Amino acid sequence: MEIDLDLAGRRVLVVGGAPASRLAIARVLHAGASVFLASVSHPAGPAHPVPAAVHRIALPRTRTAWRELLSAVDLVVIIELPRAAETTLRAAARDRRVWIVRESPAATSPIGHVTLAGGGPGDEGMLTLAAREALRRADVVFFDRLAPQARGRDWAPGAEWVDVGKTPGHHAVPQAEIERQMVDAALAGRTVVRLKGGDPFVFGRGGEEVAACRAAGVPVTVLSGVTSAIAVPAAAGIPVTHREVSRMFTVVSGHAPLDDATVAHLIGLDGTIVVLMGVNTLPHLAAALTRNGMPSDMPLAVIERGLTPGQRTTITTVGESTEMAARLGVRSPAILVIGEVVRLCHDDDAALREVAAFAAGR
Incomplete structure (x- = not known):
């Protein structure tokens, strides 16, 4: 069971060595709590100093001493504590009705x-x-x-x-x-x-x-x-494979122009082509595709800023893609999808914006 507690202004006692407790300390400080650290054994090392905002206190040894300490805190986070001492602490916490959580210690090995x-x-x-x-x-x-x-x-x-x-x-x-x-x-x-x-x-x-x-x-x-090569076309309603339309897809890096032999091979596969980082080389790619036999009216989609509130999907063809990209000012990050599956596209951009707005307002 996971419980979300508002720790702003609360007093939190962290029990454990400073290096092993460093991440728990950071989290409760980030949540706005006042933090007290009862160290078990080793002091803070130079690689993991205790933040100045943390109050260092001595580790209690008896149930009475624990009860006195717990009367001044709202939550105890145990990172590392010998079993006998933890039993005493938990008994004192029951007396004072103070909540206890246990977290795994942060790594403290010589090599990370x-x-x-x-x-x-x-x-x-x-x-x-x-x-x-x-x-x-x-x-x-x-x-x-x-x-x-x-x-x-x-x-x-x-x-x-x-x-x-x-x-x-x-x-x-x-x-x-x-x-x-x-x-x-x-x-x-x-x-x-x-x-x-x-x-x-x-x-x-x-x-x-x-x-x-x-x-x-x-x-x-x-x-x-999750790779954008699949997720971003999906966000625009484009399946990279579809029964009786495309039984394969190829993901290509477009950061540098492809040679004719590679382009001819891609066309010969007769599947969907997904191009990442291909906005700047789109004119070269479109020319190479038509030069090597791809019909100029083959559908091509450009999906900019995929899976963000500013997602924009533009449907065009290989033959018209270069002029379209220049006219609309297409910019990275963007993904190109080339193939018959683009005809299946339904523009999800508006729906995506609605989902993002709903999530932001929750």
Whole structure:
């Protein structure tokens, strides 16, 4: 059972060593509580100092001492406590009718851990439960431009958030530097989350980041995310496969023009083509498709800002797509869908805006 408590202005006692308690402390501070820390054994280390707002107190040894302390708090969060001492604490809490919750301790190993988490296509509702749990345990989050982050401080209030995002044609933080920062943080004993848009292994350079971690001896986990290659067309009412229309789909990176041999092969597959990062190279792609035999009236959809309140879906054809994109000022992020399945599109943009407005007003 999960109970949502309003801790603003409340007094919360955290019981445990400072390093192991650091994430719980960050969460209750973020919730607006006054925080007291009763440390078990080890003092705060240099990598995990106790925030100045936290009041350090001695750990009580008797039931009477616990009762006196608990008379001044509203909630107790146990992180780590010897079994006998916890039994005494729980008995005193029953006496004072104070609520107790237990949380798992934060990682305190000499070498940390890296989690590559797929953030999905942008709608925070499509962030997986596994990714949310990884964020809850993070000491530092390296995030991309398209990763969901509006509520990041709520998901990971104890974490440092580092922007390593790229924009088309501009990589402010080179990939090698991202990998170095991730590895260095983990080698310092920190719990690292690399939050990426979509799925880490779908044009996300996740394989390179896993290789960098393994080369440095850093444990690494990959959490798949909902890829925009499927979710964004679905948000516009376009199925990437459909019985008797398309029995396959191919996901292509459009950041660089495709050669004629590749384009001819794609046409020969006779399936749906989904192009990510293809706005800037659309004129080259459209010309290559028609040059290699695709009918100029083949349907093409451009879906901008997918799964956001500003989503815009434009239906055109391969032959008219370049003029349309220039006339409408199509911009990244956008996904191209090419194939007969586009004829099945029903414009869900208005419905999506209504859902977003409803969610914002709840």
